[in-house]
Amino acid sequence: MSTPTLRDPVFTLTSGPVDAYPAVLRGLSRTIHYDYDPVFLAFYERVNEKAQAAMRLSTPPVILHGEPVLGLEAAAASLIARDDVVLNLASGVYGKGFGFWAKRHCAELVEIEVPYNETIDPDAVAAMLKARPDIRIVSVCHHDTPSGTINPVEAIGRIVAEHGGWLIVDAVSSFGGMDVHAEDCHADIFVTGPNKCLGGAPGLSLLGVSDRAWTKMKANPDAPRASMLSILDWEQAWRRDRPFPFTPSVAEINGLDAALDQYLAEGPEVVWARHALTARACRAGLQAMGLALWPAREEIASPTTTAVRVPDGVADADLRRAARERYGVTFSSGRGETLGKLVRIGHMGPTAQPLYAVVAISALGGALGALGHAVDIGRGVAAAMAAIDAAG
Structure with missing residues (x-):
């Protein structure tokens, strides 16, 4: 049986990994230094300083x-102790999924779960913490990518801080694409990475860790040590005079350096604005074609991923296949509970450019037409362009 020949996509408009910036690709091709070479040790320290500046961290x-x-x-394994009660906030597949890790380490897992096209109400968090004062740790996914929705982490963080609890925030697909930072939302462990909105390559995790989180992890006898899951082992590894727990991913650090340079040079606020405009134009075009967004309300829709409902009678796999084969455009499917119900269009890093919204609308509309569900592509394109032009 022969294997069909597949062409590379022309446009990768997925929710991650995304196509990296050209500068990142050049960075990945730099010399692979020995990790204990003084040049690399100094370089690693500088990259960490850039990450600290980008993440707006005090430490x-x-x-x-x-x-x-x-x-x-690693956040679940390190921060959660065996006597902790954990409140997991589940508004989507990834938020729900964190609960499975948390449950391995805690005394009891409590959840607030809402429909996966909705977001968490901070008042519900406050009510739960009042009813269960023994809750010590709260976990939340800021952008639950399989739903394209954004949780109000700053409001949730204030409530958790007032309660005296610790907060774990998954900002993997939001940091770098919108105004979200660990200290603004009182996060004790804030997890992100370079392979989404920073336009880098997959292979690294970036963690903002509060002083009180370090104290709690050090007091937790079950927190991993001498392990791939250890956060504690890496506490001082950013310093050029301290050893690495194991060989770091040298090429990925080269790429991260380039991604951070790009982000800081362009200016975070400018980067966030083009992510938001791209998503706004995309939503306008999709709705003008008569398609429905997955989020229950547009104000909770993400500026880094647009989730659009698949029309009745259309299979999502067929829709994505038609878009790729006919137009060279790759979209993401749903995940878990949202699989088969929606298609995700990513606006991250280099694809967070408003004109890519027009590409997405045209390819999705053309694919729908090819499957017998005709939409007015011209109307969609016009709406997207109007949104772009309105931004000046």
Whole structure:
């Protein structure tokens, strides 16, 4: 049986990994230094300083050498102690998924779960903490990518801080694409990575860790040590005079350096604005074509991923296949509970450019037409362009 020949996509408009910036690709091709060469040790310290500036942290972040799932699982294993009660906030597949890691380490897992096209109400969090004062740790996914929705983490963080609890925030697919930072939302462990809105390559986790989180992890006898899951092992690894727990991903650090340079040089506020405009134009075009957004309300829709409902009678796999085969455009499917119900269009890093919204609308509309569900593509394009022009 022969294997069909597949062409590379022309446009990768997925929710991650995304196509990296050209500067990042050049960065990945730099010399692979020996990790204990003084040049690399100094370079690693400088990259950490750039990450601290980008993440707006008071203390150096931790770089774990594995994609952000490593950071999330490490956060659960390190911060959660066996006598802790954990409140997990589940508004989507990834938020729900964190509960499975948390449950391995805690005394009891409590959840607030809402429909996966909705977001968490901070008042519900406050009510739960009042009813259960023994809750010590709260976990929340800021942008639950399989739903394209944004949780109000700053409001939730204030409530958790007033309660005296610790907060774990999954900001993997939001940091760098919108105004979200660990200290603004009182996060004790804030997990992100370079392979989404920073336009980098997958392979690293970036963690903002509060002083009180370090204290709690050090007092937790079950927190991993001498392990791939250890956060504690990397506390001082950013310093050029301290050893690495194991060989760092040198090429990925080169790429991260380039991604951070790009982000800081362009200016975070400018980067956030083009992410938001791209998503706004995309939503306008989709709705003008008669398609429905997955989020229950547009104000909770993400500026980094647009989730659009698949029309009745259309299979999502057929829709994505038609878009790729006919137009060279790759979209993401749903995940878990949202699989088969929606298609996700990513606006992250280099694809967070408003004109890519026109590409997405045209390819999705053309694919729908090819499957017998005709939409007015011209109307969609006109609405997207009007949104772009309105921004000046």
